[in-house]
Amino acid sequence: MIDRRAALALGIVGGLSAGLPASARTPRAAMDTGEERQQHGDLGNGTFRNPVLAGDWPDPSILKDGEDYYLTHSSFEASPGLLIWHSRDLVNWFPVATALDNPLGIVFAVDLVKHDGRYFIYIPFMAAPWSQGLKSFANIFVIWADDIRGPWSAPIDLGIGGLIDPGHGVGEDGRRYLFLSGVNRVALTDDGLATAGPVEPVYDGWKYPDDWVTEAYSLEGPKLFRRGEFLYLVTAVGGTGGPPTGHMVTIARARSIDGPWENCPHNPIVRTTDPREAWLSRGHATFVEGPAGDWWMVYHGYENGYRTLGRQTLLEPVGWTADGWPRALGGDLARAIGKPRGGTPGPHGIDWSDDFSKPALGTRWRFYNQAPGESGRATVAGGALTLLAKGHGPDDCCPLTHPVGDHAYECTVSLELEGGATGGLLLFFDDRMFVGMGYDGRSMTSYRGGKASYWQEPVGKATRIDLRIVNDRNIVTMYHRVPGADWTRHGVRSEVSGYNANTMDDLASLRPALFASGSGSGSVRFRDYRYRPLP
Structure with missing residues (x-):
């Protein structure tokens, strides 16, 4: 039988940060048909x-x-x-x-x-x-x-x-x-x-x-x-x-x-x-x-x-x-x-949403190109993930990623910048291929094809911002929201079906990612990460 104590220790049972949602605990016929189903x-x-x-x-x-x-x-x-x-x-x-x-x-x-x-x-x-x-x-x-x-x-x-x-x-x-x-x-x-x-x-x-x-x-x-x-x-x-x-x-x-x-x-x-x-x-x-x-x-x-x-x-x-x-x-x-005859159904899957009430490295999240000591960049406390800045951008900062298996989904996160860091939300394949956005408190950088895009997205100055990426069957749309404002859809969409192993000669996958880049002692505090499969 499943050892619930072991699962609790891993941060994958119970609570919003790591538990299985009700939709992932039972076979599909017993589920509602709501959008939260993975x-x-x-x-x-x-x-x-x-x-x-x-x-x-x-x-x-x-x-x-x-x-x-x-x-x-x-x-x-x-x-x-x-x-x-x-x-x-x-x-x-x-x-x-x-x-x-x-x-x-x-x-x-x-x-x-x-x-x-x-x-x-x-x-x-x-x-x-x-x-x-x-x-x-x-x-x-x-x-x-x-x-x-x-x-x-x-x-x-x-x-x-x-x-x-x-x-x-x-x-x-x-x-x-x-x-x-x-x-x-x-x-x-x-x-x-x-x-x-x-x-x-x-x-x-x-x-x-x-x-x-x-x-x-x-x-x-x-x-x-x-x-x-x-x-x-x-x-x-x-x-x-x-x-x-x-x-x-x-x-x-x-x-x-x-x-x-x-x-x-x-x-x-x-x-x-x-x-x-x-x-x-x-x-x-x-x-x-x-x-x-x-x-x-x-x-x-x-x-x-x-x-x-x-x-x-x-x-x-x-x-x-x-x-x-x-x-x-x-x-x-x-x-x-x-199905195989004689088996007993049990719980299934991992809820990718995270309220950062407990660490989940190795179960939900992992760093790209995770060298020894990399995990020390991430601390979880008070309902927030603090990620120390590293590198100059998504290509050399070792983003924090998780896999996905849905054809259509959206992911949303709130972030707060400290010490001159840049923080962002990506769909990340590897250090040569990603799409997403980064914010340094003054301006927004859009990324497409693994590099900064020519597109300049106007964003007000702030230390806090909410970011959202929607991947609807390989069509990616990005949004941002500064405090007190409504969601703003970015003017450029991307088609990402080519972000795959045969294009990049790298056995990886396109996955949501959080990143913090910059020199010095900067950091980004992430809160309320939400992953939602779309119907």
């Missing part, structure tokens, strides 16, 4: 519609633990990182813990497993300018805990460099291994906390026809599971971005963890074949047994027309042929699908 996969009638986690939650790794399911994703530079979600029906997900207090680098494509009563997360850290002691562009570490909610250990270096995407497997003799991109393999010690041999290639992958339009071959994401007499090896090929027909799920099997590996005769088992489909670039799958013993895949994909939302978490049913090969049964993922 995107929610459970339709409340025994069916669901993808995504099960809307927004940028890529590289899902899922663990079945008795009647409970736990899920985590790439958390990149978030600190704390590795948000762990809980479910009992594979459709409704609620966060219960963060596992990584101090990332050593950028975190992506982990594997969450349980072995002999202990939990492990195998983590690739990618080097960043602020990385701590990483020896190559990617290094594999492990953390462990006796309780999924923690405390989790500090990262332990496994001494593996230059490879990514660990997948834990156990041989028929009980010996433990990590499979890695390539596909390579390394033996682990019995406790899973060190390697016990060299890294060596073990599987060359399934090769698709050369005329298929993909980003690159990129054999990665190995995940293993057992069913009957076979051990199955799931991999991703085709590249996670690029052409919509690229990313795919392939599978092989063997009777022994030492092989030989036999490729599935109907590979790939998941692939977008038509760029008009609802979900594009689908891949990086983990197989999991449902509550009633049926099988499902959890993987990520881009929503057609909404690549700005990032790689969202999808759920698809799996069937089995008479000779023991899996087949994807989801069909058109734009339609409703029957």
Whole structure:
């Protein structure tokens, strides 16, 4: 069951700042149809519609633990990182813990497993300018805990460099291994906390026809599971971005963890074949047994027309042929699908609105390019978030962001300037691509395409201002309001569908952001942040 005390400690239950709204606590059929409803996969009638986690939650790794399911994703530079979600029906997900207090680098494509009563997360850290002691562009570490909610250990270096995407497997003799991109393999010690041999290639992958339009071959994401007499090896090929027909799920099997590996005769088992489909670039799958013993895949994909939302978490049913090969049964993922049988619905999602009555770093908010010590810039007290100024603008000030999964929404915040700082509200993809507004108490700067716009928006002088951004299906409209005045709509609107990974070559998403920039000891005090999905 969900540990409410752990959730309270995370600042995600109870109160306006971090609690789930009533609309996010129950399946959709039980909800009102008001505007506050966030995107929610459970339709409340025994069916669901993808995504099960809307927004940028890529590289899902899922663990079945008795009647409970736990899920985590790439958390990149978030600190704390590795948000762990809980479910009992594979459709409704609620966060219960963060596992990584101090990332050593950028975190992506982990594997969450349980072995002999202990939990492990195998983590690739990618080097960043602020990385701590990483020896190559990617290094594999492990953390462990006796309780999924923690405390989790500090990262332990496994001494593996230059490879990514660990997948834990156990041989028929009980010996433990990590499979890695390539596909390579390394033996682990019995406790899973060190390697016990060299890294060596073990599987060359399934090769698709050369005329298929993909980003690159990129054999990665190995995940293993057992069913009957076979051990199955799931991999991703085709590249996670690029052409919509690229990313795919392939599978092989063997009777022994030492092989030989036999490729599935109907590979790939998941692939977008038509760029008009609802979900594009689908891949990086983990197989999991449902509550009633049926099988499902959890993987990520881009929503057609909404690549700005990032790689969202999808759920698809799996069937089995008479000779023991899996087949994807989801069909058109734009339609409703029957929920896993035997599951128990629970609460779902995070309320992105925040009255700043308690901190929520790692759950609701995270800094972009969050170097060690960055969290010290943000303090929460008295119903306000005070953010110390840094840099010259949105591109170098490390904005505070949160993901979104709605096609249309608005976000509003009140801010107060101190010490000559500039504060603002953005939709932020990365330090090269953002749209929004900044105010320094004298004038307003509009940002479009990752730079200051030529458009000059007349605004009166003040130390306090309210800002609002409306993103209505990739059309962005901005507003401001100084004390005592009405809302003023800005004269220029922006179209932002191109603010995505294929434009910027960066696996990120367009997300609301608060920023404070300026030199010296300036700061911006933010109050009453409100996120509202639009109908």
